[in-house]
Amino acid sequence: MDDLRDLYQQLILDHNQNPQNFREMIDATSKAEGHNPLCGDEITLFLQIENEKIIDASFKGTGCAISKASASIMTTLIKDLTVNKAEILFEQFHKMITTGETNGDMGKLMVLAGVYKFPARVKCAVLSWHTMNNALHGNTELTSTEIS
Amino acid sequence: MFDVKNIRKDFPIFAEQPDNFVYLDSSATTLKPQSVIDAVAGYYSKYSANVHRSIYTIGEQATAEYEGSRGKVAKFINADSHSIIFTKGTTEAINLVAYTWARKNLKAGDEILLTEMEHHSNLIPWQLCAQETGAILKHIPFNEDGTLDLSEPEKWFTHKTKLVAVIHQSNVFGTVNPIKDIIKMAYDVGAIVLVDAAQSVPHQTVDVQDMDCDFLAFSGHKMLGPTGVGVLYGKPELLEAMPPFLGGGEMIRTVSLNDSTWNGIPWKFEAGTPNIAQAIGLGAAIDYINKIGLEKIHEYEQELLNYALEKMQEIPGINIYGAAQKRGAVISFNVENIHPHDLAQFLDNDGIAIRAGHHCAQPIMKKLGVSATGRASFYVYNSKEDVVRLCESIEKTIKFMGGSK
Ligand SMILES: Cc1ncc(COP(=O)(O)O)c(C=O)c1O
Numbered sequence: 433m434d435d436l437r438d439l440y441q442q443l444i445l446d447h448n449q450n451p452q453n454f455r456e457m458i459d460a461t462s463k464a465e466g467h468n469p470l471c472g473d474e475i476t477l478f479l480q481i482e483n484e485k486i487i488d489a490s491f492k493g494t495g496c497a498i499s500k501a502s503a504s505i506m507t508t509l510i511k512d513l514t515v516n517k518a519e520i521l522f523e524q525f526h527k528m529i530t531t532g533e534t535n536g537d538m539g540k541l542m543v544l545a546g547v548y549k550f551p552a553r554v555k556c557a558v559l560s561w562h563t564m565n566n567a568l569h570g571n572t573e574l575t576s577t578e579i580s
Numbered sequence: 581m582f583d584v585k586n587i588r589k590d591f592p593i594f595a596e597q598p599d600n601f602v603y604l605d606s607s608a609t610t611l612k613p614q615s616v617i618d619a620v621a622g623y624y625s626k627y628s629a630n631v632h633r634s635i636y637t638i639g640e641q642a643t644a645e646y647e648g649s650r651g652k653v654a655k656f657i658n659a660d661s662h663s664i665i666f667t668k669g670t671t672e673a674i675n676l677v678a679y680t681w682a683r684k685n686l687k688a689g690d691e692i693l694l695t696e697m698e699h700h701s702n703l704i705p706w707q708l709c710a711q712e713t714g715a716i717l718k719h720i721p722f723n724e725d726g727t728l729d730l731s732e733p734e735k736w737f738t739h740k741t742k743l744v745a746v747i748h749q750s751n752v753f754g755t756v757n758p759i760k761d762i763i764k765m766a767y768d769v770g771a772i773v774l775v776d777a778a779q780s781v782p783h784q785t786v787d788v789q790d791m792d793c794d795f796l797a798f799s800g801h802k803m804l805g806p807t808g809v810g811v812l813y814g815k816p817e818l819l820e821a822m823p824p825f826l827g828g829g830e831m832i833r834t835v836s837l838n839d840s841t842w843n844g845i846p847w848k849f850e851a852g853t854p855n856i857a858q859a860i861g862l863g864a865a866i867d868y869i870n871k872i873g874l875e876k877i878h879e880y881e882q883e884l885l886n887y888a889l890e891k892m893q894e895i896p897g898i899n900i901y902g903a904a905q906k907r908g909a910v911i912s913f914n915v916e917n918i919h920p921h922d923l924a925q926f927l928d929n930d931g932i933a934i935r936a937g938h939h940c941a942q943p944i945m946k947k948l949g950v951s952a953t954g955r956a957s958f959y960v961y962n963s964k965e966d967v968v969r970l971c972e973s974i975e976k977t978i979k980f981m982g983g984s985k
Pocket of ligand 1: 668670671672699701702747751
């Protein structure tokens, strides 16, 4: 149960029940869709970017607690970041989720540090992040965690 | 009485796994009894020769065992040995028909009739076939209770219907479809019928002569046998008239550089060295099922099913998909506010293996308005205790996740 409590920390359960920025954004400047065909998770990510800075971020979709909490926390963190900083955060997060290694202060994202011990759940945690990365680069092709 | 305690002793995985191991994913694939493992290992360790090619002793033994397995399969579904083709599984069996019979016999405007509750393996081969031949796909819808809506047969069965391919027992709802009625409706309009029996053959008596289907497909690994072997049954006169599927050794009679003649059925459809060990293992699985008795297995599963339905329905916030009168021991469900993947993760932590996902039936999920469901499915080695453990673990998860309030 210890590893499992690590995976499902209270903050994750909170974000799952009350996701932040869980809404459509009509005036989004970029938008991308992500899909995890294996489990059916779907996310639409909305960003409002001005002068290379993320002014607003939100998401809609369905998914497990891990994917929902990950998306929710991500939208709170990338707001007010420059595109470049968001890209760096994506790289750091990706590394933490896939290897368990962290460099620098990952802050709130540390609640997802236990995911790497559950290889089958890694794709749940990274779906929203890959989708965000695609949205940043104007890549509107459907993000699929099966290929990335 | 059904002696599940002793049956479990035949499955070495229970000794390997922790004491609390509960396996509830037999619809995906079943566990294997020692006798099947021994049959596979026995071939490799005692007489691992190729089949149909060798004059020496172990080659003849391999051929005899391989063909002996074909005989056991034939008897199991009351068919003639010549009508049993070994494939890699249900998927390949269906594709075989799609690439041979269907490509030869279907033309633009012909209708292929499926249902909305097919497994992807009985959807995609026909989509590919329709794209190539210009045939049209139609799908009989299902009702809210997971049964087929056959209220307007004339809408589905028309003079254009050339092939009806239908799932016998649903791997999502557990529904056992009224296959004989469907076959009658198909024959009334002159169509050919293929039955996807992947979920029925392991759990209930299937008699192809009584059913009178043209083709029937199933998988060894869902009936205690090894992976990599499955079966296509076909009426001999249809199989005779069909072009070959794959070309190569074994399937030929005479070969010259520019043309060849084909071997008789079933070998015409078994090009190359087959999955010998796996086919022999399937024979051992059938022996094992026969030893217990398929009727008895079926009765016992029904008892488990009813017990599980009753217990699960008591869980607050649970939603069970499918309520057919005639059904197998497969239960798809969701718990309010808890994603099935989270649920499966928690159950796994208690040693319980259930499936969570779309069960290779995305169109069903779409119609149900969910992205995934949990699924518990039962077989000979499951007990009422497993059901109790399942329900306890679900309730525990609800508490932890704060799901249902
Ligand atoms: C109803 C049904 N048809 C077909 C299949 C495909 O079987 P296989 O993967 O063994 O080819 C399955 C198994 O998942 C099934 O449940």
